[in-house]
Amino acid sequence: MTQIQASPSAVDEFISLGPLVQFPIGQVKALELDGRVIGIVRTVNGIHALGNRCPHQGGPICRGIVTGTMAPSDPDEYVYEKDGEVVRCPWHGYEFELATGRSVGGAVRGRVPVYTAEVRGDEVFFSWRRGATTS
Amino acid sequence: MRVRADQIDCTGSGMCELSVPEVFALDDAGLVIVRGDGTLAGADVNDQGTLVPVGMRAGVREAAAACPGGCISCHDEDGE
Numbered sequence: 187m188t189q190i191q192a193s194p195s196a197v198d199e200f201i202s203l204g205p206l207v208q209f210p211i212g213q214v215k216a217l218e219l220d221g222r223v224i225g226i227v228r229t230v231n232g233i234h235a236l237g238n239r240c241p242h243q244g245g246p247i248c249r250g251i252v253t254g255t256m257a258p259s260d261p262d263e264y265v266y267e268k269d270g271e272v273v274r275c276p277w278h279g280y281e282f283e284l285a286t287g288r289s290v291g292g293a294v295r296g297r298v299p300v301y302t303a304e305v306r307g308d309e310v311f312f313s314w315r316r317g318a319t320t321s
Numbered sequence: 322m323r324v325r326a327d328q329i330d331c332t333g334s335g336m337c338e339l340s341v342p343e344v345f346a347l348d349d350a351g352l353v354i355v356r357g358d359g360t361l362a363g364a365d366v367n368d369q370g371t372l373v374p375v376g377m378r379a380g381v382r383e384a385a386a387a388c389p390g391g392c393i394s395c396h397d398e399d400g401e
Contacts, residue, residue, distance in 0.1 A: 222330070241332035295333075296335065298332065
């Protein structure tokens with residue numbers, strides 16, 4: 187796992203995580219930053235930063251896979267949606283939206299910690315600032 | 322014993338608030354706070370956290386152990 191030496195000194199401070207090309211689309215890239223593990227996920231729509239804790243039982247969400255999810259549908263009908271916008275916990279398979287950390291379908295109370303990640307030019311920037319999405 | 326909670330790691334599961342609502346709550350963003358604002362009777366806060374009344378310490382330890390975010394830390398003071 188890559189360790190980032192520079193650490194944001196304040197919640198709202200941004201630091202560079204490196205060139206965008208180092209973050210392949212559709213995978214969780216785990217980094218150690220300031221003694222914590224975070225996961226950076228690049229999608230076709232943007233980039234997201236996750237904490238490494240599933241709100242169910244604290245599973246290592248950064249070892250999960252990026253996927254889509256099955257939408258509610260009629261019997262014998264299968265609807266797959268949100269491809270590449272969901273992460274699945276490796277422990278019990280609960281799924282969470284990358285953009286908000288919320289549980290898909292409200293299956294789990296709470297949310298995966300989601301921090302602020304931005305692409306500026308060809309570089310990825312990160313801060314510990316949390317989104318205020320009450321679950 | 323003193324307790325602290327780190328919002329950076331908080332998953333907002335609310336396990337702590339369910340366990341010891343006298344000590345923990347969720348703020349408007351759905352993240353943990355320790356009631357050091359006077360809501361916790363006799364709250365004594367310093368840089369190592371909020372002093373937990375004796376009768377609530379076992380509950381606070383359980384809440385820390387159950388927290389999926391691992392964001393609650395307990396600090397025993399001398400003589401405890």
